[in-house]
Amino acid sequence: MNKHFEDYKPQTFNQIVFEEHDIQQQLLGYASGSKRKNILLWGKPGGGKSLIADIIASSSRRENAIFSSDRATVINGDSWNKKSIDMILGAYNTGSSYVVIDEVDELKDNQKELTAFIDRYGRVGKLILTTNAAPASLLQRLVDRCDVIEIKLPTSQSNFPQVRKMFNENGCKHYTDEAIKTLIATTNGSWRQIETMFEDEIYYNAR
Numbered sequence: 708m709n710k711h712f713e714d715y716k717p718q719t720f721n722q723i724v725f726e727e728h729d730i731q732q733q734l735l736g737y738a739s740g741s742k743r744k745n746i747l748l749w750g751k752p753g754g755g756k757s758l759i760a761d762i763i764a765s766s767s768r769r770e771n772a773i774f775s776s777d778r779a780t781v782i783n784g785d786s787w788n789k790k791s792i793d794m795i796l797g798a799y800n801t802g803s804s805y806v807v808i809d810e811v812d813e814l815k816d817n818q819k820e821l822t823a824f825i826d827r828y829g830r831v832g833k834l835i836l837t838t839n840a841a842p843a844s845l846l847q848r849l850v851d852r853c854d855v856i857e858i859k860l861p862t863s864q865s866n867f868p869q870v871r872k873m874f875n876e877n878g879c880k881h882y883t884d885e886a887i888k889t890l891i892a893t894t895n896g897s898w899r900q901i902e903t904m905f906e907d908e909i910y911y912n913a914r
């Protein structure tokens with residue numbers, strides 16, 4: 708039975724390969740609970756921001772052992788509505804885990820509402836925001852209330868071992884080491900594009 712890309716996704720913080728050691732150390736502080744701030748993760752599509760946000764939120768939750776579920780509370784920016792603030796407040800009141808707001812640029816004018824909420828309740832640092840947009844295009848007052856961290860796409864071959872393992876274990880014979888290096892280079896390391904190539908290959912092999 709072939710595996711899927713899903714089976715190779717990092718489940719814990721330590722399984723994530725970071726391009727920059729300093730960023731890894733900083734994020735580890737939030738994931739381990741030794742550091743508590745609102746966080747804004749930004750960077751190009753497919754670099755793993757949503758996944759990293761989810762893992763940090765889930766690990767801080769596990770540490771506190773307040774919830775039975777390992778899932779983080781995640782709100783998608785494009786589904787923001789009147790009830791979203793209530794939902795965040797509810798999550799704040801039931802435990803001390805992070806709440807993820809994915810694609811915060813989609814909030815558009817509602818970024819003001821979120822900023823007002825942070826000023827009222829959020830000073831302890833319980834939000835992880837993600838966005839593709841450069842921080843300069845977001846509401847400045849919102850950005851000011853966060854540690855701003857850029858998640859870069861892999862520029863070197865840092866994800867090579869993981870990608871090679873995926874293709875090798877699933878009998879993708881024409882993905883030689885050279886072909887995998889080319890794949891990483893042409894996708895600029897975007898995990899989402901690597902996912903598409905891998906799933907295509909699995910589908911092709913299974914026929």
Ligand SMILES: Nc1ncnc2c1ncn2[C@@H]1O[C@H](COP(=O)(O)OP(=O)(O)OP(=O)(O)O)[C@@H](O)[C@H]1O
Binds near residue numbers: 752
């Ligand atoms: N280190 C990793 N190893 C394997 N898969 C990963 C890794 N990081 C992310 N992924 C997977 O790659 C895909 C893209 O990652 P993700 O959605 O987190 O990127 P993103 O930065 O949030 O992109 P976008 O800006 O488009 O929202 C997802 O399926 C994710 O689970």
Ligand SMILES: [Mg+2]
Binds near residue numbers: 756757758809810837
């Ligand atoms: Mg995302």
